[in-house]
Amino acid sequence: MILKIEIRRLFRYTGKERLELIMLFWILILLLSAGTAALLSCVLPPVETWWFFVRIPLLFFGAYVCGLLLYALFLLILTSCINKKKPVTKVHHGMRWLMRETMELVLLAGRIRVTSKGLERIDRTKPFLLVANHRSMIDPFLPLTLLKGTEIVYICKPEILNMPIAGAIAHICGYPFIDRTNNREALKTIFRAVDIVKDEHTPVGIFPEGTRNKTDAPLLPLHAGSFAIAKRAGVPIVVAVNRGTSKALKQFFWHGTKVSFEVLDVIPPETVAALSTQELAAYAERTLLKALSE
Numbered sequence: 001m002i003l004k005i006e007i008r009r010l011f012r013y014t015g016k017e018r019l020e021l022i023m024l025f026w027i028l029i030l031l032l033s034a035g036t037a038a039l040l041s042c043v044l045p046p047v048e049t050w051w052f053f054v055r056i057p058l059l060f061f062g063a064y065v066c067g068l069l070l071y072a073l074f075l076l077i078l079t080s081c082i083n084k085k086k087p088v089t090k091v092h093h094g095m096r097w098l099m100r101e102t103m104e105l106v107l108l109a110g111r112i113r114v115t116s117k118g119l120e121r122i123d124r125t126k127p128f129l130l131v132a133n134h135r136s137m138i139d140p141f142l143p144l145t146l147l148k149g150t151e152i153v154y155i156c157k158p159e160i161l162n163m164p165i166a167g168a169i170a171h172i173c174g175y176p177f178i179d180r181t182n183n184r185e186a187l188k189t190i191f192r193a194v195d196i197v198k199d200e201h202t203p204v205g206i207f208p209e210g211t212r213n214k215t216d217a218p219l220l221p222l223h224a225g226s227f228a229i230a231k232r233a234g235v236p237i238v239v240a241v242n243r244g245t246s247k248a249l250k251q252f253f254w255h256g257t258k259v260s261f262e263v264l265d266v267i268p269p270e271t272v273a274a275l276s277t278q279e280l281a282a283y284a285e286r287t288l289l290k291a292l293s294e
Helices: 002-011 015-043 049-080 093-109 141-146 158-162 166-172 183-199 224-233 269-274 277-293
Strands: 112-117 129-132 204-206 237-243 257-267
Touching (some): 093 112, 183 204, 183 224
């Protein structure tokens, strides 16, 4: 009970206070790593001078990894208290913040360098529908960490619920889960996404390919139904492209990876209302294919 009270209190902090907590967390991790390395160097038997200077960074790295594992354990314990079968009735801004900061930590730990282009074309004060290509599990990480001040809610596959940590966080953050094998349930998810945009004034992200593209083709056919969210909610469509993410997990940590997120176009609400979902899907597909061929 005390743990839950403290966690709720943490989620009420302002953005500045949360940033200070993050900085404090990293300082503690670095101090713990440095202190552990120095202590072990003193306790362990004396060695040759050259090996002494090699052992210190190795011990520092080991302590750093232990700090990351402790944070993962914290997330595992926290999410184990979340009932994934219980409907979410309110917006948990604190969990969305925690998820975004954890994503930044994953990118940093995996040595994934993110660059962006065209973010200034997005009006972050208003909701929108974000559509992009899907090559990797880290694709949602890019806009969620780059677009500060927004809380993009992604539409996910039901399989995400079975994943440790990620499934519980996605559920408590109010992410809709779409079952494309059941048209009735898929339509309910579309309506739920429209409610998120209109009632919560929150942007929604979706990968209209429907699944990760594991083929050699640059892009899978886009599902026109994905664009119905923008038409029903009366919001613009942001068409963006992810590049380099398919290699990020394969080279995670061992080799630094450069990935990019580029906003290709913003379709205004007037154009969204005038075009059919098939026409919007065809335009987005042409735009993405052109960008991926460059």
